[in-house]
Amino acid sequence: MIKVGIVGGTGYTGIELLRLLLRHPEVSVDLISSRGEAGRRLDTLFPTLRSHTDLVFTDPAKADWTRCDVVFFATPHNVAMNTVPALVSDGVRVIDLSADYRLRDAALWESWYGETHASPALCASAVYGLPEMNRAAIKEASLVACAGCYPTSVQLGFLPLLESGLIDPANLIASSASGVSGAGRQAKVANLLTEAGENFKAYGVAGHRHLPEIEQGLATLTGGSVSLTFVPHLVPMNRGIHSTLFGRLLKANQDLHGLFSERYANEPFVDLLPVGQTPETGHVRGGNRCQIGVSVPQDRNTVVVTVAIDNLVKGASGQAVQVMNLMFGLPETAGLAGIALAP
C-alpha cells in the first residue's frame, strides 16, 4: 500500500481526493493536515465520509510527512511553494494540485500572481501533470504540478490540431465555462446560490491566471509561440467544465475526426465522441473522463472542438490520482474506474 499524505483537504479538491483515495485499492491515507481544522474528524466537516474514515486533521506544524510515500497539496496557491522544497529533499514525492509550480518561468508566475515565488528553482524542474502530454516524465518525477481545470480541457482539445500543424497558433480562441465548485469552498457573495444561481456571466476577460499556463503548454506542441484568447464563464451548477475551442484551419479537407481518433486511441480517459455528437458536463459528472467532439461548421475554415470534464475529477483530483498511479507503476486506471453519475 502506498502511504499518502494530504496537505489541506478542507476544500472541494480535498474532499474529492479523499473520495477517490479512500476507495483506491493500493493506497492508505495516513495523514491529512489543516491549519484551521486541526484536531477535527474529517467526517464532521464532510458528512459524506461518515463510516468511511476515522481520520482527524493534523496540525501541519506537527505533521511528519516523511512517513508518506507521496504527499498531495490540495491547497490554494502560495502554500506548496513554501513546503515542497524540504519534502523533495527528504525524498518524499509530491503531487501539487495548486498553481505554484505550473509555470516553468518563475518570473512569469510572479507577474500573474503578484507575489514573490518562494522556490523558483523548482519551477523549472517540476513536471507538468497532464498525462496525455507528458506521461513519460510524470513516471519519473519527484514533483508534479498537476494541470489546472480549464487548462486540461483547453489543451486536450487543441492538442491534436496543434501537434499536426493544422491550425493557426496565433489565433486561438477558447470560450470556457465552469461550475461554481471551481471557485472553491470560500465564503464569497458572488458564489452564493442567490448570485450565481439563475445567472450566467463571463469573468476574468482581461486576463485569467490559467492563460499563461495554457499558452505554455500549447507552445510545447508547436515549438513556437501561440496566442490564445481565453474567456471563462460561470455556470449555475456544482460540477463540470466545458470548453468550446475555435481554430483557423490552415489546410482544407482534413479528416479531423480521424486525427483525434488516432491521437487518443490509447488514452484511457480521453473519449472522442462519434462524428456529429457533442459532449455534456452531465455525462462526465464524478468520472475521470474527458469527452471531446470535433466539428467544422458549415465546412468553412474554422474548426470547433468541444470538451467536457468534471472540473474536480479530470480537472483536479482524479487527474492527481492518475498521476500518482503513473508515478508508482500502478495501472493508470486504478481507483478511477467508477462510472459517472447520471442524472
Add this chain to the structure above:
Amino acid sequence: MIKVGIVGGTGYTGIELLRLLLRHPEVSVDLISSRGEAGRRLDTLFPTLRSHTDLVFTDPAKADWTRCDVVFFATPHNVAMNTVPALVSDGVRVIDLSADYRLRDAALWESWYGETHASPALCASAVYGLPEMNRAAIKEASLVACAGCYPTSVQLGFLPLLESGLIDPANLIASSASGVSGAGRQAKVANLLTEAGENFKAYGVAGHRHLPEIEQGLATLTGGSVSLTFVPHLVPMNRGIHSTLFGRLLKANQDLHGLFSERYANEPFVDLLPVGQTPETGHVRGGNRCQIGVSVPQDRNTVVVTVAIDNLVKGASGQAVQVMNLMFGLPETAGLAGIALAP
C-alpha cells in the same frame, strides 16, 4: 458470477442500476431489454456508459430470461405483473423495482392504480424489499417488491418509534420532498427545467400512490392500523428525497436518540446523525445511505424525524442491489461501498 437480466432500463432507475451492477464484483449483466430501444447500444442512449459496456438492448419478446439467475424490473407499473409469473415458475428470481407487487392486497392496489391486477395471487406472496424491516424474508424470496422511494424514507424514519409504541399511530404526518428524477425520464411539461426549476410545490395532496404502501408497512410495526397524512413536494434538483416526519409522543422524557441508535446499530446503510444534526440530500448523493436526525423541538410533545436518501440509490436501484446481495448470500454491501459525491 451472478447472471443478471434487466427488463426496461431506459429510465433513471435503469441507468442507476447499470451504474451499480456494471461495477459490482460478483455480477455480470447478461441481458437487458427495451421495447422502444431494441437493437440500440446502451452507451448511445447513456453516454456515461461509454467504454464501460458493449451491451445492446434486446427486444423483450425475444429475450431468454431463463439464462439469468435474477431479473430486475426497472419498468413503470403495469409491466412486471404480466411477465413475472412465468419467470417465477421457471425458477428465475425476480427483483421488481416497480409498484406492481408492493401492496399485498390486490384489491387495494387496483383501487389506487385504477386497473385490474394481472397476477393478484403473487401480491400476497411477494416479499417487501426493505431490508431493515424484512431481511430474513428477503434472503429466501423468489420475488421481491422493492420499497418505493418515499416509502423507504418514511418507514425508516418512523420504524423505531412505532416498534416501541412511543408515538400515536393514528396521527402520523410526513412532509416529503423529492428531486425531479423521481418523476422519471418521461417528457412532461411539468418536469421541464423551466417549470420545475426555481420552483417548489406540493403535489398529490389528495392522495399519492405511496400512501397505502407506507401505511401497510407501518401497520406491520404496530400490529394494528395506522393513519398517515402524506404530502410530497417537488424540489428543483436532480436527486434526493428528504422526509420530515411528525409524531405525537405518548410518553415524555424518552431517550429517542438512544432508541434509534440501538435499533440501527447493525444496519450498514442507516446512518443516525449525532444529536442536534440534520441530514441533507447532498450528503447522500450517489450513495446507498439513509441519514436520519431525531429531535423533539422545544421539548414539547411532538417528535420530528428528518430523513435523507438518494431516491435513485437507497430509494430504488441501490436498495435493489442490496436486496440481491441478500438473496444470493453476498456481503450486503457488495458493490455499494462507493462514497457519496460532494458537492
Add this chain to the structure above:
Amino acid sequence: MIKVGIVGGTGYTGIELLRLLLRHPEVSVDLISSRGEAGRRLDTLFPTLRSHTDLVFTDPAKADWTRCDVVFFATPHNVAMNTVPALVSDGVRVIDLSADYRLRDAALWESWYGETHASPALCASAVYGLPEMNRAAIKEASLVACAGCYPTSVQLGFLPLLESGLIDPANLIASSASGVSGAGRQAKVANLLTEAGENFKAYGVAGHRHLPEIEQGLATLTGGSVSLTFVPHLVPMNRGIHSTLFGRLLKANQDLHGLFSERYANEPFVDLLPVGQTPETGHVRGGNRCQIGVSVPQDRNTVVVTVAIDNLVKGASGQAVQVMNLMFGLPETAGLAGIALAP
C-alpha cells in the same frame, strides 16, 4: 409624493424595496443609508438599477431622516431598536422589516435573540404588519413591525381555520421551505451554490426565531394559547416560500374551501385557488401575492393547507409597501400591481 428613507439597503430586502419604490407612482426615495457602502452609487452595487436611479448611499451618522415622511428599516435585527425611538419621537413614521419589534413581549424577544432589547417599551406599542390580520391598526400606526416571511405564510394559512375554531390549536404543524435569498446577502459557506444547490435540508428544527412570532400571531386568533411545531427547509432556488400546514379538525364535514373563500374575498393579495389545486412558488415570483390551496386528504381528520409567497415580496418588501399604502391612505395595491414572472 411621499418622501421615503431607507436604512440599510444593501441586502435582498433592500434591493427589492428599491425595485418596488422606485416605480411607485406616489413615492420618491430621498435618502438611503449604509454604513459599509456610504458614498457609493446604488447602481454600482446593484446593476439592475442602472438608469433607474442616481441615488448614493449616505452614511447613517450623517443622514437627516426628519425630512422623510416614512423610514423603512431593511436591516438585520439589532439595528432598528437603537434608532427607531428617536425617529418616532420626531414624528417620522417607521416601517421595520427586521425582527426588532415583532414580539410584543420584550423578554421573550431577549430569550430568542440572546441580547438585551434597546427599546423594550416600543415592543408593546408597535403594530404588527400583517394587513390581513391587522389592517385598521396599521392605518393609524407610527411604528409597524412587518411580519416575517415564514410567519406571513403560516399565519395566512391557519387564519380562517383558527378564527372559526375548526382545528385544534394545541396541535399545529408547519413544514415550510424557503429559497436561499431568505438567508440574506451575507457570505456564508452554507449558502454557496455548491452547498445549497442540488440539496435539500431542514434547519433550525430545535427552534427557529420565527416560532414565537407565529405563535403570538396565531394566539390572537384563538384568544388562548397555541402550540406549533415549525420546521423550515432550504430549497435550491433564489426566491419563494412554501408552507404546508397540518391541522387536526375538530368538526367533520365542514366546507373549508368556502370558509377560506369568504374570509379572503376582499383581500387584494390573497388568492385562494380552486378546489383541488395547489400553489407553486414559481407562480408568485416577483408578485405581492399569497396563493393558498386547501385540502382534506382522504377525507380523514387532518386538513392540509398549502401556501406560496415570494419571500422578498409578500414576505418582506412588498408587504412593507402594502403597509405604507395603508398608512398613507393610498390604494392598497399602489405600486404592487405587477404580474409575477413566469417562468
Add this chain to the structure above:
Amino acid sequence: MIKVGIVGGTGYTGIELLRLLLRHPEVSVDLISSRGEAGRRLDTLFPTLRSHTDLVFTDPAKADWTRCDVVFFATPHNVAMNTVPALVSDGVRVIDLSADYRLRDAALWESWYGETHASPALCASAVYGLPEMNRAAIKEASLVACAGCYPTSVQLGFLPLLESGLIDPANLIASSASGVSGAGRQAKVANLLTEAGENFKAYGVAGHRHLPEIEQGLATLTGGSVSLTFVPHLVPMNRGIHSTLFGRLLKANQDLHGLFSERYANEPFVDLLPVGQTPETGHVRGGNRCQIGVSVPQDRNTVVVTVAIDNLVKGASGQAVQVMNLMFGLPETAGLAGIALAP
C-alpha cells in the same frame, strides 16, 4: 387604446407578452387564440395571470382579427406565413415573433427550415425588427419580423465594430449561451430538469437556424459579406442569453469603449457597462435591457464583447412591445420601464 390580438400564446413568449401587454398603459388585449386551448381561460393555464385578466383562448378558425389594430404572432415557425398575407391585405399591422419572415431570401429560408415558404413575396418586404438597427423602417412597417433571441445579442454586440470597419468581417466568432426557456414549452426529454439541470453543453454546432439571420443582419452593416462561426450552449437556468463575441481588430489602439458609448448614447434599452465590467444575465432578468461589456484582453488583437439580455424580453416579447410602441407612435419605453428582478 391600441387593440391587440395575439396568435398563439400558450408558450413562454406568449405568457411574457401577456405579462407586458396586460400592464401596458396604452393597450387592451382583445383577442388571443390557441388551437389546442380554445375555450380555456388563460389564467387556468398560467396561474400568474389570476385576477389580471378574464381572457379566454379563442379558436383561431373563429377569430376576427380585423377588429385588432395589431396582431402579434407568438407561434412556432410555419404558422405566421400562412395567415399573415390575409391580415396584411386587410390592413391589420403584424408583429411576428417567429422566424417566418426574418430572412429576406425565401430560398435561404427554405434551405434552413426544410419546407416551402407559404408567402415568399412578403419575406422581402417584411421589416426586420431590431430597433437599434432599423428604427425608421419599423415605424412605417405593416409587417415586422422581430429579431430572434441569439441574433439580438450577437448583432448588438458586433454592430459598432462592423459599422466602423474595425474588425475583420470574415472571421467573426460568437459563443452564446441560453437559458432553457429558449427551447420553448414543449415536452422534450432533453429539456427536463433532470437532463438540462447540473449540465452544460453546446448544441447545433454544425449549423443553427439563427446563423443565416445573424449573417444577414451583420452584412447590412458592412455592405459586403460576413462569415460567422456561431456556437450556442444550453445553461441550467430559466431565462437569459449571454453572448461572448470575438473579433480580429484591423486597427490597433482604438477607443472601443468610446465607440460603443457614442453609438448607443441614445438607445433606451442598450446599456454599455463601464470599462472593466461584464454583464450578467441575472442583471437583466425580466427587463428589456441589453447590457454590453467591451474588452481587448492583454491588449492583443482580438476584441471581446460580452452581451446579456433576457431572452424572453429583449430577445422576444419585450422587443416586440418596443416595436409596437414605435409603430404606433408611443414612447418607445411605454410598458417597458419595469426594473429587472434581482436576485
